[in-house]
Structure formats: structure tokens, C-alpha cells
Amino acid sequence: MNQKKIGDFLRKLRHEKELTQIQLAEILFVSNKSVSRWEKGKSLPxxxxxMKLAHFYDVSLEELLDGQRNEMANNTESTALKxxxxxxxxxxxxxxxxxxxxxxxxxLMLISYILSNYLNQNDIIDFIYxxxxxxxxxxxALILIVTGRWGLKIRGFKERITSRD
Structure with a gap:
């Protein structure tokens, strides 16, 4: 997947709608810096x-992931692969x-172990421990939250895709 090509395509689609990055960011409820990173090919949404962008620009998800308009945009197998x-x-x-x-x-666990077993106990050591x-x-706990969030996002996306067929 060519992020730069996708970014150029996103910029082209935004220009076709005559929107600024700030206006698009407000529509999508993201920062204009995010839109800028997408269009520069530094990251993907x-x-x-x-899905929102595909609907907003009236292109298929496959076209967005290809970074260009396709004549045969309804190729389900190709979309699934992308x-x-x-x-x-x-x-x-x-x-x-x-x-x-x-x-x-x-x-951090190693530091705690060293502090508790090898250094003399005092208030500062206890605080650091x-x-x-x-x-x-x-x-x-953050690991659990992050992995759970991504898992839910992927599951929700799969459900939206399968419900359309």
C-alpha cells in the first residue's frame, strides 16, 4: 500500500470539493494536522x-486504498485484500x-526490584519504589485498553463490511 499515493489522492479529492484541510478536519472531527499527515503520506486515517472519507468523496474504499479512481470499483475480492x-x-x-x-x-519492574532488595530503605527510595x-x-492497564480499542475498531469495521453484502 503506497501511503504517498493515497495521500495525493486524498488531497486531490479534497480540492475537488473545494475544501481546506481545516474544513475537512471539522467535518471529520479530527485535527487539521491529521489531515495534513494523511495528505503528505506520513500516516493513514x-x-x-x-469509511467516512469514501462516503464523503463518493468513492469506494478500494479506490481510496489504491490512491486512484478505478473503472471497476466493485471488485469485492480486491477490496477484501486491500x-x-x-x-x-x-x-x-x-x-x-x-x-x-x-x-x-x-x-520499571526491574527498578522496583532493585530498589526493594538492594538499597537501604528510606522515604525517597520508598516513594520511587x-x-x-x-x-x-x-x-x-494501558496495554489492555489500547489493544481492546483496536480490536473493537477492527471488529466493527468487519461487521460494517459484511452487513453491506
Whole structure:
């Protein structure tokens, strides 16, 4: 999937509607910086935003993911493959974030272990120990929230796609 090509296509579609990035951002309830990143090919919108964009610009999801208008836009198999590719990219992004959070959590747990077992106890050490444990717990909770959010987003998208057929 060519993010730069998709970004150029999104910019072209926005210009056809004679909208600014700020106006489009207000319509989609996102920041104009997000619209700018999409159009520069630095990132892709979430799948629910892609669906809104396809509907708003009156193009198929396949056309958006191709970065161009297609004569045969109703090719279901091709659309399914592109959606699967997008889903895989979302899963990779989720995996990277989860790995970073787990690594961060493990470092904090190691610091807590060292503080509790090898250093003399005093108020500062106790505070740092408690802080590290609290942040570790919060990080693990954040992992659950982030992965759950992405899972729900992907499941909801699949349900919308299958209900249209």
C-alpha cells in the first residue's frame, strides 16, 4: 500500500470539493494536522475515518486504498485484500506500541526490584519504589485498553463490511 499515493489522492479529492484541510478536519472531527499527515503520506486515517472519507468523496474504499479512481470499483475480492492489508498494518502498529509499553513496564519492574532488595530503605527510595510499581500497573492497564480499542475498531469495521453484502 503506497501511503504517498493515497495521500495525493486524498488531497486531490479534497480540492475537488473545494475544501481546506481545516474544513475537512471539522467535518471529520479530527485535527487539521491529521489531515495534513494523511495528505503528505506520513500516516493513514483509521479505518472508520477511511469509511467516512469514501462516503464523503463518493468513492469506494478500494479506490481510496489504491490512491486512484478505478473503472471497476466493485471488485469485492480486491477490496477484501486491500482491507486485509490495512488491517495487518493496524495490527503491526498495535504490536509495536504494545511491545514498547511492555518493555517500559519491565524496566520499571526491574527498578522496583532493585530498589526493594538492594538499597537501604528510606522515604525517597520508598516513594520511587511505589511510583515505579504504580506506573507499571498503569502501563499494563494501558496495554489492555489500547489493544481492546483496536480490536473493537477492527471488529466493527468487519461487521460494517459484511452487513453491506
Amino acid at each position: 483509521d479505518i472508520d475515518i477511511l 482491507v486485509a492489508e490495512f488491517e495487518n498494518e493496524e495490527k503491526k502498529k498495535m504490536k509495536r506500541i504494545t511491545q514498547i509499553l511492555v518493555l517500559f513496564s519491565m524496566v 511505589g511510583f515505579c510499581n504504580g506506573v507499571t500497573f498503569a502501563t499494563l
